[in-house]
Amino acid sequence: MRKHLLVLLMALTSVVAFAQKGTLTGTITDKDLNNEPLPFANVLVKGTTNAVTTDESGKYTFALEAGTYVIEYSFLGYETQTENVTIVSGETVTVDKVLGAGSYTLQDVKVQAQVNRQKESSLLLEQKNAVEIKQNIGAQELSRKGVTDVAAAVVKTTGVTKQEGSGNIFVRGLGDRYNASTMNGLPIPSNDAEKKNIVLDIFPTEIVEYVSIDKVYGSKLYGDFAGGNVDIVSKEHRGKGTFRIDIGSNANTNAVSENNFRLHASPNASGFGMTKKPSNSLTQYNYETLGMDTKSPFGGSIGISGGQSWNVGESGKLSLFATGSFSNEYQSITDGQANGSISPTGVINKRYDSFDSFNYATNTTGMANIAYKINANHKIKFNSLFINTSDQQTDEYRGYIVDLANDGNGFVRINTFTKTSLFINQLLGEHKFTDRLQLNWSGAFNNVNDDQPDRTWNTFNEQANGFTINSQSAPNNNRYFQELTEKEYNANISVDYKIFKNGDSDYNGKLTLGYNGRMKERDFAATQYNFKATNTHLGDIVDPDNLDAFYNQTNLTNGFFEISTFRGSAQVPGATRPQTYNGDLDVHAAFGSIEYTFNPNLTAVLGLRGEMIKQNMEWDTSLSPTGQNELTKTAILPSLIVKYSLNDKQNLRFAFSKTYTLPQFKERAPFAYERATQVYFGNPNLYESDNYNLDLKWEMFPTSDEVFSATAFGKYIVNPINEAVVNSSTNDISYLNSGDYGYAAGIEIEVRKNIFKTEETNSKRLSAGLNVSYLYTEQELNNDKVAAETNLNVDFTDSKSAFTGASDWLGNADLSYFTEWNQKRANITATVAYNLFSDRIYALGTQQRGNLVDKSVGTLDFIIKSKLNENLGIGLTARNLTNPAIKQVQENPNGDVLSQTYKKGTGISLSLNYTF
Incomplete structure (x- = not known):
């Protein structure tokens, strides 16, 4: 009997405690990508370990005690913003967030979004939603595969290989003269008198946010194209200040x-x-x-x-x-x-x-x-x-x-x-x-x-x-x-x-x-x-x-x-x-x-x-x-x-x-x-x-x-x-x-x-x-x-x-x-x-x-x-x-x-x- 009373007391305590909390829920989507859901966006109560991430459908839910908090919002390395948020006990607050380029208001929360294409999940999401047919490989994947230069990076993608003893890249079996190289969308010259394209292994991955390989031609690309265009996107700073030292042998x-x-x-x-x-x-x-x-x-x-x-x-x-x-x-x-x-x-x-x-x-x-x-x-x-x-x-x-x-x-x-x-x-x-x-x-x-x-x-x-x-x-x-x-x-x-x-x-x-x-x-x-x-x-x-x-x-x-x-x-x-x-x-x-x-x-x-x-x-x-x-x-x-x-x-x-x-x-x-x-x-x-x-x-x-x-x-x-x-x-x-x-x-x-x-x-x-x-x-x-x-x-x-x-x-x-x-x-x-x-x-x-x-x-x-x-x-x-x-x-x-x-x-x- 005492055991049943104890269980009932604990249940009543939980109900009362829950009633004193409020619920924050919602869906985060991307305005610039046809309102597709954004997985793994973060919602954090600053100063605590209380945090949730959005699921694969961009949804999030968690309970907070009634009160005012400093909430930290971020998404896949996007620029982080903090604001005060008030939670009312017993109420559910639904916030459906549509993120795009620039600033948007989430009731009391203001979030600025910038795409971080270093992460594999972010690049796959972009590949999924883009109209063009392309492949991307980001800094996260390059690090995981031990890639140290851009030539080795593109070889890790489908249909691309490198000629031994040279920097020649072959895309779908087509060699140097059929391909193109750009950086941030702008052409870059060859560093070799015998090559059309620059030798990609001179680019260390430390400078790279991601590498994009276009195998399908679009009107924005120069017409000298048959195999593929390799675009190196240079790394840009986001978030908190950092300083890093690397040494190796x-x-x-x-x-x-x-x-x-x-x-x-x-x-x-x-x-x-x-x-x-x-x-x-x-x-x-x-x-x-x-x-x-x-x-x-x-x-x-x-x-x-x-x-x-x-x-x-x-x-x-x-x-x-x-x-x-x-x-x-x-x-x-x-x-x-x-x-x-x-x-x-x-x-x-x-x-x-x-x-x-x-x-x-x-x-x-x-x-x-x-x-x-x-x-x-x-x-x-x-x-x-x-x-x-x-x-x-x-x-x-x-x-x-x-x-x-x-x-x-x-x-x-x-x-x-x-x-x-x-x-x-x-x-x-x-x-x-x-x-x-x-x-x-x-x-x-x-x-x-x-x-x-x-x-x-x-x-x-x-x-x-x-x-x-x-x-x-x-x-x-x-x-x-x-x-x-x-x-x-x-x-x-x-x-x-x-x-x-x-x-x-x-x-x-x-x-x-x-x-x-x-x-x-x-x-x-x-x-x-x-x-x-x-x-x-x-x-x-x-x-x-x-x-x-x-x-x-x-x-x-x-x-x-x-x-x-x-x-x-x-x-x-x-x-x-x-x-x-x-x-x-x-x-x-x-x-x-x-x-x-x-x-x-x-x-x-x-x-x-x-x-x-x-x-x-x-x-x-x-x-x-x-x-x-x-x-x-x-x-x-x-x-x-x-x-x-x-x-x-x-x-x-x-x-x-x-x-x-x-x-x-x-x-x-x-x-x-x-x-x-x-x-x-x-x-x-x-x-x-x-x-x-x-x-x-x-x-x-x-x-x-x-x-x-x-x-x-x-x-x-x-x-x-x-x-x-x-x-x-x-x-x-x-x-x-x-x-x-x-x-x-x-x-x-x-x-x-x-x-x-x-x-x-x-x-x-x-x-x-x-x-x-x-x-x-x-x-x-x-x-x-x-x-x-x-x-x-x-x-x-x-x-x-x-x-x-x-x-x-x-x-x-x-x-x-x-x-x-x-x-x-x-x-x-x-x-x-x-x-x-x-x-x-x-x-x-x-x-x-x-x-x-x-x-x-x-x-x-x-x-x-x-x-x-x-x-x-x-x-x-x-x-x-x-x-x-x-x-x-x-x-x-x-x-x-x-x-x-x-x-x-x-x-x-x-x-x-x-x-x-």
Whole structure:
């Protein structure tokens, strides 16, 4: 009896206590995203641990004692606001919040919302609600997967892969010339004379809020588009002031195992010093040392970042985010072989049975992002980014060279130092004049200097008593100086105007009109000084590690060797005049689109863009003295995107567009660039391709951080551009409109799934991600077309072929476990990630030779990161754990012949960060 009375008393006490409380409930939705619910918005009683978050439907409910409280409202990292709120006992207060850009009143609570696209759930929500078809990867996912640069980031998305040994990104099997790179929506220049796009691995993820990959064309994008557009969105400060220090160390198993990690002694370790082209270079020996240094191959990194915000007036806010970092890294290639000039029968004219490579790279980055929010409707942002990278590499080849080392006793050493400085300055503005009218504008000035100061190339024959210099041809021993400067000006302006009013404040349509301008100038100059030993000194024994003992002023004066350029010796007027090419590109575009919501489930965007393009080239090179060429095009580019919501969790999307692919400066400049086993040169008669693109996508979002999607796509390309071996004695590679047509079709599947998670606290979860792509490509190869349109001749081995750079299969998979404790102040995230691409063509085969093919490679990474408390974090990353062999073969009729193979080693890095 007493037991029952006790239970009844407790129940009555609970009822009385509850009656003394009030209930706060409601739904939070997003006005700018069709009033979709906002999951995980926070409502907190400040000074206590009493808090709730909205569920997947944007709903929240909790009880509070009667009284007045300071309530803190935030959403996914949005700018936090605090206000006094009065709760009345026994009453339920319903607050349905509609968040959009700017300020909104929640009864007594005022909330300012800004989107935080660093989080995976926020990016998935944006992907779900956007009309366009795109993929985003944010800072949170980059950290979880141990990604340290933007190139590694985009490779983690569906249908994207990276070419080994380069920064080349392939989107849906389409390589560098078919893709585009932007930052905050503005084009950025290439930092490589041989590339259209900037090498994405120079961008550390510390500067990134998120990376967006557009695979479907819309009228706001430049029309030079076929594979995808990679947009890097720079980090902006939000919330409380922060200051963070990061330090790290790294090592490569190949480099650590090397007893003698060799590099050219001339460049310095900072990545900033640069050897200048010597004066009196043909008559005096004013060159830097040819000596070699032995290094201790252990790298590291240090970085600082921080941000602060200040209120300006009643509604303004000034925010600053800045970061600076320096990192260096050592890598070595082992178990290497390299072959070149392979005949159709498999005869190898350059057979290097031993290939070693030693690499030291640095990256120095500084960025400042200043945002001034004048009020809820007007915002201006200035972004300035400086990146200096250096890459110092020593490649050593030993083996057989026809007519130079027929006994297999050849030894070639190439020391290459590349230094790149990139300076990006952007000013962007957003202005909302009324609920219907918004103006967006932006402008940029970018500058790139890409230099190869003093690449040294030396060829030897190993004899019984030592090494002799091989000088049968003057270029066998040379020093090469290359300078590239590129300046670019960009301007964007667009106006959005809502139309077709359907109520008090909603509109069914939006009209967008705008202008884009891009003006780019490139100046390129290169000089190669050849050092030919005279006949009486061809047999002199030299030490490859101390060539200064042979190449010096005394021996030049005494006639041991002679110095010349491709123009001749010192006796030839203008012999030191460099090879040059200069390129100008002007693109002026007007665009418009109309977006219309037919009903809550169906939205379409119809766009039209017109571009006037002019690309002018001038050159003076060894292949073509004093020439000029101009390419002009007027492009009319329609696009259509349709989104149909099957329900609140599933969408169907359709897209169609026409675009083009413009040849790049280096592809049209008749300048020859020599590598150890291959020579590349441009084709002035190259012209643009036209592309027709079609996409159909289904996607489902079971929860806020899960997605299932399947995409079918097709592309038809008129006059596709390819790399191919042309008919020549040295089997050089050039760039050709190789046929009348080509097409690509494929399927992409993406899955992000929580295997389990604790529903109430979300403190433990196991999640998995998988994206798989299948791609089929085919193109016509037409010898007669090439002969009729150029002064080059080719003899394609096949009449049809797959696209260069296109893998049939691409896959990425990851498995992550997350747990947190100590009231969510500490956590651990462990991730296993795997990337795979199948065989892909590197260059098309000619003259009965097969295609050069990169063989399939899979890489396995492991990442573990821990936040020990609110301030201290540590991490361990192991990349390329299985260390597979990287192979390239020439597919000949009698079987594959190895072109190149090596192993990259496993990279291990440790990191430590502290946030004040």
